[in-house]
Amino acid sequence: MTRAPRLLVVALCCSILMLAGCEYARLLRPSVLKQLNPRVVRLVNELPEVDHPNEAIVARLFAHGGLSHAKLGSDGVFRDRVYVPKNQYIWYPAIVVMERGGELELEFSNDDVVTHAAFVPSDGDRQVVLLPVHQAGKVRVTLNHPGLYWFGCPISNHAGRGMLGLVMVKGETPAEAKLDRPKQDRP
Amino acid sequence: MKTTVVVSLSLFLSAACTHYPSHPVTQTQTPFGGMNEAARQTAPDVTRTVDFTRIRNARSEPQNWLTYYGAYDGQRYSTLDQIDTSNVRQLRPAWQFQFGVIGLVPNPATYSFEAAPIVVDGVMFVSGWDGYVWAIDATDGSLLWQYKHSIPLDTPLCCGNVNRGVAVANGRVYLATQNGHLVALDATNGRKVWEQVFADVRAGESATAAPLVVKDLIIAGSSGAEYGVRGHIDAFDLATGARRWRRYNVPKPGEPGSETWQSDEWQRGGGSSWITGTYDPELDLVYWGTGNPGPDFDGSVRPGDNLYTSSVVAFDPDDGSLRWHYQWTPHDVWDYDGVNENILFEEGGRKLLGHFDKNGYFFVLDRSNGNFVRATKFARATWGDIDPATGRVTARIGPTKEGVAICPGPAGAKEWPHASYSPATRLFYTPVVEACGTFKLIPQQFKEGMAYWGGEVAIDKQQWGHVKAYDPATGREVWSWRATHPILASLLTTAGNLLFAGEPNGHFNAFDARSGELLWRFQTGSGIHSNPVTYSVNGKQYVAVPTGWGGWVEGYAPEMYGAPRGTALVVFALP
Numbered sequence: 001m002t003r004a005p006r007l008l009v010v011a012l013c014c015s016i017l018m019l020a021g022c023e024y025a026r027l028l029r030p031s032v033l034k035q036l037n038p039r040v041v042r043l044v045n046e047l048p049e050v051d052h053p054n055e056a057i058v059a060r061l062f063a064h065g066g067l068s069h070a071k072l073g074s075d076g077v078f079r080d081r082v083y084v085p086k087n088q089y090i091w092y093p094a095i096v097v098m099e100r101g102g103e104l105e106l107e108f109s110n111d112d113v114v115t116h117a118a119f120v121p122s123d124g125d126r127q128v129v130l131l132p133v134h135q136a137g138k139v140r141v142t143l144n145h146p147g148l149y150w151f152g153c154p155i156s157n158h159a160g161r162g163m164l165g166l167v168m169v170k171g172e173t174p175a176e177a178k179l180d181r182p183k184q185d186r187p
Numbered sequence: 188m189k190t191t192v193v194v195s196l197s198l199f200l201s202a203a204c205t206h207y208p209s210h211p212v213t214q215t216q217t218p219f220g221g222m223n224e225a226a227r228q229t230a231p232d233v234t235r236t237v238d239f240t241r242i243r244n245a246r247s248e249p250q251n252w253l254t255y256y257g258a259y260d261g262q263r264y265s266t267l268d269q270i271d272t273s274n275v276r277q278l279r280p281a282w283q284f285q286f287g288v289i290g291l292v293p294n295p296a297t298y299s300f301e302a303a304p305i306v307v308d309g310v311m312f313v314s315g316w317d318g319y320v321w322a323i324d325a326t327d328g329s330l331l332w333q334y335k336h337s338i339p340l341d342t343p344l345c346c347g348n349v350n351r352g353v354a355v356a357n358g359r360v361y362l363a364t365q366n367g368h369l370v371a372l373d374a375t376n377g378r379k380v381w382e383q384v385f386a387d388v389r390a391g392e393s394a395t396a397a398p399l400v401v402k403d404l405i406i407a408g409s410s411g412a413e414y415g416v417r418g419h420i421d422a423f424d425l426a427t428g429a430r431r432w433r434r435y436n437v438p439k440p441g442e443p444g445s446e447t448w449q450s451d452e453w454q455r456g457g458g459s460s461w462i463t464g465t466y467d468p469e470l471d472l473v474y475w476g477t478g479n480p481g482p483d484f485d486g487s488v489r490p491g492d493n494l495y496t497s498s499v500v501a502f503d504p505d506d507g508s509l510r511w512h513y514q515w516t517p518h519d520v521w522d523y524d525g526v527n528e529n530i531l532f533e534e535g536g537r538k539l540l541g542h543f544d545k546n547g548y549f550f551v552l553d554r555s556n557g558n559f560v561r562a563t564k565f566a567r568a569t570w571g572d573i574d575p576a577t578g579r580v581t582a583r584i585g586p587t588k589e590g591v592a593i594c595p596g597p598a599g600a601k602e603w604p605h606a607s608y609s610p611a612t613r614l615f616y617t618p619v620v621e622a623c624g625t626f627k628l629i630p631q632q633f634k635e636g637m638a639y640w641g642g643e644v645a646i647d648k649q650q651w652g653h654v655k656a657y658d659p660a661t662g663r664e665v666w667s668w669r670a671t672h673p674i675l676a677s678l679l680t681t682a683g684n685l686l687f688a689g690e691p692n693g694h695f696n697a698f699d700a701r702s703g704e705l706l707w708r709f710q711t712g713s714g715i716h717s718n719p720v721t722y723s724v725n726g727k728q729y730v731a732v733p734t735g736w737g738g739w740v741e742g743y744a745p746e747m748y749g750a751p752r753g754t755a756l757v758v759f760a761l762p
Contacts, residue, residue, distance in 0.1 A: 053341070121337040123336060124334060125333065126337075127218050127219070128218060129219070130216050132214070134210045134213045136216065138218070139218045140218075145337075145366055146339070147340070147341050147342065148340050148341045149340065173386075173390075177383075177384040179390050180417070180435065180439070184390075184454065185632075185633065186634060186636060187634040187637055
């Protein structure tokens with residue numbers, strides 16, 4: 001290859017790379033860099049891969065309370081701890097992830113200056129535990145199916161002010177219940 | 188120096204990464220252990236002896252309401268006659284069961300109380316919205332037990348958070364949950380015995396219909412034709428929950444009916460089955476309606492008749508195999524579905540079925556072979572014509588990019604709430620929706636789990652409703668009663684020559700079934716979009732109606748958005 005066409009190829013490759021990379025290059029703009037506070041970095045790094053339609057609600061809660069992966073005990077029960085910080089009307093973490101369906105034991109404690117309660121869904125019946133100021137409480141619930149479930153504080157208007165959390169149960173529908181058709185595009 | 192730096196750094200880091208709680212825990216609370224554990228009682232084991240034989244002969248024990256429609260024939264007719272046209276004006280509330288929202292709802296979803304209560308020997312089993320099942324003393328409304336299925340907030344809802352009822356047999360209560368699980372509960376205490384998944388929420392499926400017990404099977408239909416699913420009906424072993432069969436309502440290439448699909452759209456062809464079927468034990472045939480094709484309004488991507496959508500499929504309950512089908516709306520582009528009930532009746536020695544379709548026509552078919560008998564228009568229908576003598580369908584107007592006015596709207600001329608047939612008057616009675624709309628075509632790409640309509644419909648601001656009586660022998664309208672709003676509650680007829688009908692404004696009405704004269708009315712306080720039933724205990728007849736307005740309000744009565752809500756079961760008796 002002579003020099004001129006070689007230069008042309010290099011220039012073309014550079015152009016393609018630049019075009020392909022311009023989304024990333026845009027991240028270096030000062031206006032974008034200014035937004036890279038620790039909360040956003042955490043969001044980008046820690047947010048698990050969620051399906052597009054649920055991204056909005058998950059990210060909204062994540063920004064204020066973060067996310068935690070419940071730990072699976074040797075007895076087959078997932079466990080996690082959730083706190084109520086002072087004067088914020090949030091759960092911390094706001095999202096508790098179960099890698100699969102099963103039993104979940106949540107230990108709540110109230111660091112706030114007013115009484116709260118934790119209201120947690122469970123198959124069979126919902127569980128509720130009161131959380132007076134500086135007190136703790138534990139619930140064990142069963143969530144067998146993949147999906148997102150609210151938990152929250154049923155006292156006064158606390159849930160409406162922000163005390164909503166999610167239990168995110170990961171997993172797929174069993175193969176025998178799926179539709180008999182070729183794989184489809186997902187959002 | 189080095190130590191100082193390390194300590195300072197540690198302090199700085201620990202201060203930067205705040206850990207809760209910052210106060211020590213002073214005391215640990217124990218949970219309430221279930222919302223109603225303390226109140227939980229045991230229900231008498233009344234369903235233990237309810238089996239196929241008893242359900243087959245349900246009309247011989249009119250004190251009970253053993254299955255969704257009261258009997259396999261779907262007539263929603265009771266031979267109880269203590270309450271009749273002469274004394275119905277004395278009907279009074281006997282008790283109420285109220286269920287308000289405690290704390291969180293699954294998501295800020297619309298809901299309504301749509302169930303058909305089941306009654307067995309003085310115990311009522313009824314499902315609420317959002318996965319609730321209650322066992323109630325049918326004489327005074329006391330709660331015996333409660334089951335709550337946790338429904339994920341990302342369940343793909345078509346039209347609200349609703350459930351239409353449970354089935355009972357062999358000591359169990361069966362519930363199809365909104366996220367597509369079939370759950371068998373111990374009927375004495377509400378505890379789960381087995382659970383099977385029969386729908387894929389990630390593919391846009393859900394479930395709202397009451398399952399049906401036939402022989403040793405429990406049969407369940409799924410929802411989701413608004414999400415481009417491939418609709419199906421599933422059967423499980425009544426005792427163990429083992430899977431027995433699944434039949435798809437949209438055929439694969441090579442299967443019978445596949446010639447009505449030209450492209451690969453069969454994969455997203457819709458045809459879900461969200462209303463409980465009826466059953467003829469002599470012919471051993473189950474009649475189940477199927478929903479709209481997908482996408483709802485854009486027919487250009489799915490040329491052909493699109494079998495077996497917007498149809499009735501008559502199948503063998505033992506293996507789900509198709510015996511015959513009849514398509515009410517070929518190549519449906521109006522979301523008319525075909526799910527409405529198929530009511531079994533006899534006329535001149537012929538075994539027939541009657542069906543009021545969303546497309547505005549009342550069909551009568553020979554139910555042994557699916558042959559057309561007659562069709563009658565029962566409401567405004569401008570989308571097309573159906574020849575009353577031959578059944579030939581001529582489509583006239585479909586959705587356009589600019590938008591075009593078509594009657595009826597996508598709620599149909601009759602939504603899912605059921606018609607009734609009274610063997611006493613030999614008349615059919617139907618709730619009627621008079622709501623037209625502007626149908627717009629909006630082509631779209633399919634993405635699994637996302638709504639797949641291919642269009643949009645704005646409902647007219649002016650709607651009204653009717654209760655109408657038809658003679659199935661001629662298709663003649665016998666009487667008609669006009670209501671302020673569309674009628675969206677199932678009708679109930681009794682041997683007391685009464686017809687009960689609820690309205691969206693909360694009125695629960697009793698008519699003389701022969702003349703259509705309004706005899707009695709009670710304001711329940713919230714709109715009625717459910718299945719009233721009647722039963723008796725210790726010789727006293729009761730009429731029970733779930734009230735609690737909501738659901739797909741924008742589709743059938745947008746002017747009733749914001750109307751009073753609630754979840755109450757109101758039960759009436761004579762003093």
